Amino acid sequence: MTEYNDKPVKWMLYPSIIFMVIGMLVGVFASVNGFILPDYFAGEYIHFGRIRPVHVSHVTLLWLLAADMGLIYYIVQRLTGVPLWSHKLAIVTTIGYWGSVTLGTYSLPFGTNAGWEYAELPMLLGFLPIKWLVEASWGLFAVNIFMTIANRKYKKMYVSLWYTMGTLLWTTFVYAIGNLIMDLVPYGISRVNVNFFYVHNLVGLTFTPLGVAIAYYFIPKTANTPLYSHKLSMIGFWSIAFVYAWIGAHHMMHGPISQWLQTVAVVFSVWLWIPVWTVVTNFFATMKGQWGQYATSAPVRFLMMGTVFYLLVCLQGPLQALRNVNEITSKTDWIIGHAHMALYGTFTFFAIGGIYHAIPQMVRKPLWSQALADWHFTLSLVGGMVFFVSLWVGGFLQGLTWANWVNGSSYAEFHNNLSQMSFLQTVSDMWVWWALRSFGGALIAAGGVLFAINMFNTVVLKGNEEMQKGAEA
Numbered sequence: 117m118t119e120y121n122d123k124p125v126k127w128m129l130y131p132s133i134i135f136m137v138i139g140m141l142v143g144v145f146a147s148v149n150g151f152i153l154p155d156y157f158a159g160e161y162i163h164f165g166r167i168r169p170v171h172v173s174h175v176t177l178l179w180l181l182a183a184d185m186g187l188i189y190y191i192v193q194r195l196t197g198v199p200l201w202s203h204k205l206a207i208v209t210t211i212g213y214w215g216s217v218t219l220g221t222y223s224l225p226f227g228t229n230a231g232w233e234y235a236e237l238p239m240l241l242g243f244l245p246i247k248w249l250v251e252a253s254w255g256l257f258a259v260n261i262f263m264t265i266a267n268r269k270y271k272k273m274y275v276s277l278w279y280t281m282g283t284l285l286w287t288t289f290v291y292a293i294g295n296l297i298m299d300l301v302p303y304g305i306s307r308v309n310v311n312f313f314y315v316h317n318l319v320g321l322t323f324t325p326l327g328v329a330i331a332y333y334f335i336p337k338t339a340n341t342p343l344y345s346h347k348l349s350m351i352g353f354w355s356i357a358f359v360y361a362w363i364g365a366h367h368m369m370h371g372p373i374s375q376w377l378q379t380v381a382v383v384f385s386v387w388l389w390i391p392v393w394t395v396v397t398n399f400f401a402t403m404k405g406q407w408g409q410y411a412t413s414a415p416v417r418f419l420m421m422g423t424v425f426y427l428l429v430c431l432q433g434p435l436q437a438l439r440n441v442n443e444i445t446s447k448t449d450w451i452i453g454h455a456h457m458a459l460y461g462t463f464t465f466f467a468i469g470g471i472y473h474a475i476p477q478m479v480r481k482p483l484w485s486q487a488l489a490d491w492h493f494t495l496s497l498v499g500g501m502v503f504f505v506s507l508w509v510g511g512f513l514q515g516l517t518w519a520n521w522v523n524g525s526s527y528a529e530f531h532n533n534l535s536q537m538s539f540l541q542t543v544s545d546m547w548v549w550w551a552l553r554s555f556g557g558a559l560i561a562a563g564g565v566l567f568a569i570n571m572f573n574t575v576v577l578k579g580n581e582e583m584q585k586g587a588e589a
């Protein structure tokens with residue numbers, strides 16, 4: 117039997133869980149201190165503008181990407197039937213990734229923000245080229261995974277490997293464009309264009325294919341049933357590869373960019389339905405006859421609820437790109453609700469589902485507490501729904517109010533409306549929705565703490581012999 121090298125998996129997964137909890141708690145702090153009791157705790161280092169990127173960097177890079185990398189180390193070995201190509205390379209990757217991202221993130225309160233969304237990490241911290249180190253670590257990760265796949269024992273390539281290989285290539289380019297090449301682009305709208313190409317592709321060509329690769333592996337695995345259709349999964353893979361790169365400009369609809377670019381973004385955003393439909397149909401069809409497990413298995417619950425959120429988020433996305441819908445929702449809190457349903461509701465749920473399966477398997481012990489896992493799921497789901505729905509309703513009302521400004525057919529009428537309506541009033545009208553967001557966020561964070569406790573105890577506490585046999589079976 118092949119002896120897999122699970123050390124790199126653990127090096128990525130264990131710290132990522134701790135950072136997830138910290139990131140969520142920072143989110144709760146940002147939502148209360150930024151919106152409910154503005155600047156109750158005042159100070160340069162904890163001001164909203166400094167704390168927001170700390171939250172985003174925690175949950176995207178220190179949690180989600182790191183957890184996904186750990187799960188990819190896990191999956192690829194099992195799908196290829198060989199251990200990881202190079203242990204040494206994995207050590208260097210781990211040190212490089214954690215060192216650069218942690219230092220970069222924790223420098224943000226001191227004003228080192230590079231100033232672009234999702235690309236906030238500083239270029240240079242002292243003599244350390246942070247962004248180059250992140251890119252290099254990713255490159256080493258990619259080499260290790262590609263070489264493992266090249267040396268595989270099982271010749272047939274399962275769909276998760278396709279998604280993994282795609283992500284390794286795409287992320288290398290996308291990260292370089294948004295972080296390293298960005299400064300060479302002329303100032304003004306061109307840079308904004310490049311930034312949104314990067315922002316959307318970080319979601320579409322990094323977190324989406326990684327999340328889908330993870331779900332494609334863990335759904336059939338945890339439900340102990342074969343995948344419904346390999347052919348469908350391939351249609352999904354190639355259509356995602358073709359569609360995603362074109363849609364970043366939908367973030368600038370009605371902005372000072374050319375109309376043709378906006379139209380291209382709308383058309384490709386609507387096409388997004390194809391890959392999404394293939395993925396969701398495949399996952400649901402795979403679960404046919406297996407739904408009883410939803411009541412008992414923590415991984416199945418998180419993976420399938422993540423699939424439902426994936427469907428919803430990808431129904432929202434194309435709709436938001438339509439010009440008339442975009443007119444109302446763009447730049448409002450609706451978008452923050454949408455972003456959380458994608459990165460939390462979908463991809464965090466997929467990663468958590470994978471971790472609930474992988475950690476007990478690696479330490480050869482069953483999960484420490486099923487009851488805690490049930491509570492984790494309930495808090496995550498209820499908290500998530502309160503969070504998303506409050507921001508959609510509040511954001512939509514916010515958008516309608518702002519849209520009223522443009523009533524009237526002449527510039528004079530438009531200007532008159534502007535002067536009659538106080539922008540500050542539209543901000544204070546959001547209070548109740550933001551309070552609900554904080555409440556939902558607090559439930560999510562509480563669920564995150566239970567998850568960390570459960571995983572910690574699963575790893576460190578001694579399982580009895582019977583339990584051990586159960587996990588190995």
Ligand code: HEM
Nearest residue numbers: 140143144146147175452455459460464553554557560561
């Ligand atoms: C793993 C879980 C989470 C993920 C992946 C996540 C992700 C994100 C992302 C990507 C953004 C930027 C949104 C955008 O620019 O459109 C963001 C902003 C934010 N998040 Fe989270 N988040 C998580 C949990 C939380 C929690 C638990 C809270 C608590 C209330 C929270 C509160 C916030 C706030 C207040 C902002 C700033 C919104 C604004 O600028 O108006 N997040 N988060």
